[in-house]
Amino acid sequence: MTGKTIVITSGKGGVGKTTATANIGTALAMRGNRVVVVDTDIGLRNLDVIMGLENRIVYDVVNVIEGVCKLNQAMISDKHDYELFLIPAAQTRDKNAIEPEQLRELCAELEKDFDYVLIDCPAGIEQGFKNATAAAQEAIIVTTPEVSAIRDADRIIGLLESSGLHNPKLIINRIAPEMVKRGDMMDQKDVESLLAVEVIGLVPADEQTVVAANRGIPVVHNSKSSAGGAFMRIAARVDGEDIPLMAIEPKNGLLSRFKGMVGMSGRTYSHA
Amino acid sequence: MDRNRGFLLETSVVQVIARGTGVAFVIDESSPFDVVASELRDHLADQSSLWSKGDITINVGQRILARDELAQVKSIIETHSGLTVTRFWCAPESLNGGDFQIEAKAAPLYEPSFLTEPSNASESQPIVHNEVVLSESPLDLTPNTAAASKTAIESIIEGLKSRHNKNGARNRNITExxxxxxxxxxxxxxxxxxxxxxxxxxxxxxxxxxxxxxxxxxxxxxxxxxxxxxxxxxxxxxxxxxxxxxxxxxxxxxxxxxxxxxxxxxxxxxxxxxxxxxxxxxxxxxxxxxxxxxxxxxxx
CATH class of the missing domain: 2.160.20.70 (Pectate Lyase C-like)
Incomplete structure (x- = not known):
């Protein structure tokens, strides 16, 4: 089995890299892939919390690289019955504890055994970013429709291209449909035209994402959540399925639904 | 052109830097030619697998480079990597000023920078200069055949000179x-x-x-x-x-x-x-x- 290493990065912090990693990883595993997610945010680990595996950590990625433990000792199996593993970051070290080359070797080892190796990249463009991107063959960039996040994403795309990672894919996270409709938030087209990269997913702002993160159960497990559905579709696209992007629209209230029905019936009669 | 972007590989003298979708080897200006030659050799030998095939342009820039040295650089690149030197360009200033030196100049020497495309990005050519395509005037730039390379380079320079004189370029000495x-x-x-x-x-x-x-x-x-x-x-x-x-x-x-x-x-x-x-x-x-x-x- 020769898998693919994908880095999930953003430049700016707090846009949802870790949430995206946890959800895409889970969704890919739910689709029947063997998946391992690697947290490279050394010193500020979060991925284990969001996946609800915090209290099962014994060894971490730095331990593996330093030879303290074997690779499979640091891999934490997800609670569910599909093949999803986590290699957590060390909390007591910093980004300089590992070298890009070491992580590249680690991922090459993992690729032999897994379909997908997802790397959760830390914020910033320093050592941690260099470590995380060195090992990857593909990149997914997470941004929100905010000027600052887009500016950072632009910088990241430039840096990735200069290190040989071409054609990164873009996830636009936390889109608030009402705000887009009012013209208070950039829409997909604005972001796409500025960054000039392929959009692989649009994730609406959804309270359930926060609830899920707090509970340690990725939101893709919640079939009613709009964000969960968006992450499932992203995973399908990563997996090679051709699913068109779904426009994110405000949920219809009772009143607007009623108006729609009246409007539709009116048209029907006028044509009849 | 020395404010560079990107961070791919770094040694003290030779830096590999991404430019657009291409890659440039930028060479420290202050190092003596011998050091540059050996560094470049080591660098290419180290990463010979990276530079498997493709065309490369030698950009002398504003600098003065003796032709023997240019030939040496060409042979280093071609023997230590799969790259082929197909183009050569230099700034018109260094031609019009008439101080392009035929003989090896004593220190300070100016080193060239190289613009190259990695083999996997051959479909896009982001950087085009006032350039001379070497294949049009075939030459063998090896140190052994310095005499042959002399005439070839002279013809390139003459070609560039006449082009720039013809264009006039008004007050500015900018043409490229x-x-x-x-x-x-x-x-x-x-x-x-x-x-x-x-x-x-x-x-x-x-x-x-x-x-x-x-x-x-x-x-x-x-x-x-x-x-x-x-x-x-x-x-x-x-x-x-x-x-x-x-x-x-x-x-x-x-x-x-x-x-x-x-x-x-x-x-x-x-x-x-x-x-x-x-x-x-x-x-x-x-x-x-x-x-x-x-x-x-x-x-x-």
Whole structure:
């Protein structure tokens, strides 16, 4: 089995890299892939919390690289019955504890055994970013429709291209449909035209994402959540399925639904 | 051109830097030629697998390089990697000045930088210069056949000289243009001694300094400086010019603060920014040398 290493990065912090990693990883595993997610945010680990595996950590990625433990000792199996593993970051070290080359070797080892190796990249463009991107063959960039996040994403795309990672894919996270409709938030087209990269997913702002993160159960497990559905579709696209992007629209209230029905019936009669 | 972007590989003397979608070897100017030669050799030998095949351009830039050294550089590149040296270019200044030295010059020596395309990006050629394609005048630039290379290089230089004399280039000694075909992104910077043409957007946070004109076939949102060496006659042309600040020569253009939406409506289409009566003006584009009267002053 020769898998693919994908880095999930953003430049700016707090846009949802870790949430995206946890959800895409889970969704890919739910689709029947063997998946391992690697947290490279050394010193500020979060991925284990969001996946609800915090209290099962014994060894971490730095331990593996330093030879303290074997690779499979640091891999934490997800609670569910599909093949999803986590290699957590060390909390007591910093980004300089590992070298890009070491992580590249680690991922090459993992690729032999897994379909997908997802790397959760830390914020910033320093050592941690260099470590995380060195090992990857593909990149997914997470941004929100905010000027600052887009500016950072632009910088990241430039840096990735200069290190040989071409054609990164873009996830636009936390889109608030009402705000887009009012013209208070950039829409997909604005972001796409500025960054000039392929959009692989649009994730609406959804309270359930926060609830899920707090509970340690990725939101893709919640079939009613709009964000969960968006992450499932992203995973399908990563997996090679051709699913068109779904426009994110405000949920219809009772009143607007009623108006729609009246409007539709009116048209029907006028044509009849 | 030494403000570089990217971070791929670094040694003390030879740096590999991404330029657009291509890759450049930039060589430290202050190191003596012997050091550069050995560093370059080691560097290519180390990463011989990376440079499997492809064409490479030797850019001597503004520098003076003895022909034996140029030949040596060519042979180092070709023997230690799969790359083929197909082009060679140098700045017209070093030709017109007549101080292109045939004999090896005593220190200080100036080293060339190299522009190259990795083999996997052969479909895109982001950087085109005033260049001479070597295959048109076939030559063997090995140190052993210095005599043969001498005549070949001389013919190249003569060709460049006649081209530049013919073009005249008016007051400016700028003739070469740099084409960039990929989006210029935040954090990327470029300095160029001629005109710069970008066939994509220039995003916020990107910086371009050119001694000549800057032409953007896209939306110009970043910071650009045309006529960076002090030529106020240079212009900035862009299909869309939302950039809030840019500079021509010594004059700073600052977009007017009032009613941005109204001005957006009235000025759809390509724009030109130029200097008139000591301030930068922007007008709908009607030609590089057209007489512009109704420009909007960009003075904040």
């Amino acid at each position: 243009a740099l084409f960039i075909k990929s989006t210029f992104r935040s954090g990327e910077t470029l300095e160029h001694s001629g005109d710069v043409i970008v066939l994509a957007d220039v995003n916020p946070g990107a910086e371009i300094r050119a001694d000549g004109d800057i032409i953007v076939f896209g939306s110009l949102k970043g910071w650009v400086h045309a006529g960076a060496s002090g030529d106020n006659k240079c212009v900035i042309i862009a299909l869309d010019l939302p950039s809030p600040r840019f500079q021509i020569g010594k004059y700073l253009g600052v977009a007017p603060m009032s009613a941005p939406q109204k001005s957006k409506q009235s000025t759809i289409g390509p724009k030109i920014a130029y200097v008139r009566s000591r301030s930068v003006h922007v007008a709908p584009f009607a030609g590089r040398f057209a007489r512009y009267k109704k420009g909007v002053p960009y003075d904040g």
